[in-house]
Amino acid sequence: MHIHGLIEDSTALANLCSRFATKPYICVDTEFMRENSYWPELCLIQIADDEEAAAIDPMGGIDMKPLLDLLTENEDVLKVFHAGGQDIEIVYNLTGKTPHPLFDTQVAAMALGQGEQIGYSNLVDTYLGITVDKGARFTDWARRPLDKRQIDYAICDVTYLSEIFPRMLDKLRKTGRGAWLDQEMERLADPEHYRNDPDLAWQRVRVSSRKPEVMGRLKALGRWRELEAQGKDLPRGRIIKDETLADLAGTPPRKQADLGRVRGLSAAWANNDIGGRLMAALEAAVPMPVSEMPGRDDRKPALGKDGALVADLLKLLLKIRAKEINVASRLLARSEDLESLAAGQREGLSILQGWRFEQFGKDALALVEGQLGFTVKGGKLKMTRTEERS
Structure with a gap:
């Protein structure tokens, strides 16, 4: 060469x-x-x-x-x-x-x-x-x-x-x-x-609240921080840390002077320009629409206790099958797909399509529908087909 x-x-x-x-x-x-x-x-x-x-x-x-x-x-x-x-x-x-x-x-x-x-x-x-x-x-x-x-x-x-x-x-x-x-x-x-959309920057920050008002403030603050970081060419954390951003969304200051007492911010934010822009972002915030709220996917049924147990069995099946065919389990299926299958969802799951269905999804579906079980033979876990009972 x-x-x-x-x-x-x-x-x-x-x-x-x-x-x-x-x-x-x-x-x-x-x-x-x-x-x-x-x-x-x-x-x-x-x-x-x-x-x-x-x-x-x-x-x-x-x-x-x-x-x-x-x-x-x-x-x-x-x-x-x-x-x-x-x-x-x-x-x-x-x-x-x-x-x-x-x-x-x-x-x-x-x-x-x-x-x-x-x-x-x-x-x-x-x-x-x-x-x-x-x-x-x-x-x-x-x-x-x-x-x-x-x-x-x-x-x-x-x-x-x-x-x-x-x-x-x-x-x-x-x-x-x-x-x-x-x-x-x-x-x-x-x-x-790879597109850094300021309107989606809030998704990087973890907050415990799911109140529309809090999430709306978080979205506004996330957009503000992203634009500040881009404009100054600084890492996001150099502008303001995630935990401070979450605290401000949950308990917003009433006036800019209050920023001087916020943990994680310099006292100078009480009267400087960047503090003013932060306050303007908060004042312009509106409650987040239900359609944007995280963790509210109506297409994904709730698991429940029994569903969680079925999901655990599917994860065991995934581990066995990945080892059998010598492939990384994450390429075969992701946890959210297994949980959706366990909860009754059948449409739109990658494990029920194409090669994933042939290699894993077919057996996963059989397990959920009672046509596949686990047995122990010679100290090793085996999958066995069961007769469907009426």
């Missing part, structure tokens, strides 16, 4: 992207800093196929359009990531689009029995028998110049991935499990997962 090192020239990047644009897949990784900012600061992008690899420096004025177009506009090239959520978020922030089509090796590992969240180092060790050098993990990627060891470390992330991906794809084809991942990959590529 030809390693280009660090690309800092727009022409060199354009030429590289034109070659990658003809390939069936490329592997992508990023290095970024976000500890002190709302928006992640992109410091490096690494990209490779099976023939060449490079790191691109986005901090020196290079024209990134050829690369961003390759990632978001070229539908013929598969983009391969490992645990790519934050990498995808960065591309979305830059373009308003997500890389597509994409493949995430961490998600694919779930279908191959390698755990629910296998780390990159373990993946490399499993497939290549190589111990990843972790010495540069805590690099300040925003600092320039980067030395050769840092650049080599960063590029290895995609060169190893370019070797692992074809092997993983071959396993998926041999096991017939490639189609199992289509829904998960499309979910990862959905731009809605």
Whole structure:
């Protein structure tokens, strides 16, 4: 494989992207800093196929359009990531689009029995028998110049991935499990997962109350904090902590001067501009409509005590089946699906559709309907079919 090192020239990047644009897949990784900012600061992008690899420096004025177009506009090239959520978020922030089509090796590992969240180092060790050098993990990627060891470390992330991906794809084809991942990959590529909507920011904060007035104030405060954080490019918690936001929603101050006595706020908020904007947000708050209230899904019946016991049996069945077919249980079914099934819901459940139904949902439904039971034979738990009785 030809390693280009660090690309800092727009022409060199354009030429590289034109070659990658003809390939069936490329592997992508990023290095970024976000500890002190709302928006992640992109410091490096690494990209490779099976023939060449490079790191691109986005901090020196290079024209990134050829690369961003390759990632978001070229539908013929598969983009391969490992645990790519934050990498995808960065591309979305830059373009308003997500890389597509994409493949995430961490998600694919779930279908191959390698755990629910296998780390990159373990993946490399499993497939290549190589111990990843972790010495540069805590690099300040925003600092320039980067030395050769840092650049080599960063590029290895995609060169190893370019070797692992074809092997993983071959396993998926041999096991017939490639189609199992289509829904998960499309979910990862959905731009809605990466859009920071200020009107939905309240959902990040836990509050015990479900009063419409409290929830309305929480929504208003969540929107206010999100806009403040975006405008100042600061982490949300630097503006105001979640617990303080929840306290203000539950017990709102009557006037701005009261902010000086709120735990978690500086006394200066009693008369400064940001305190004034907070008070304006509270004053404009309206009770949250029933349609927006959390935990009120009319489509999901209540479990009850017996339903909870059935849900526990379904979770046991899930554990057994996941072990039998060597797949991560979270890929087969989620707890909320099991609870919905136990409560009597049948419509709209992923476990009653497609491959999930064949591998698990069919038996889960049989268990709920009394046609499947558990027995112990030779000290081992077994599933047995039962005769349906009238």
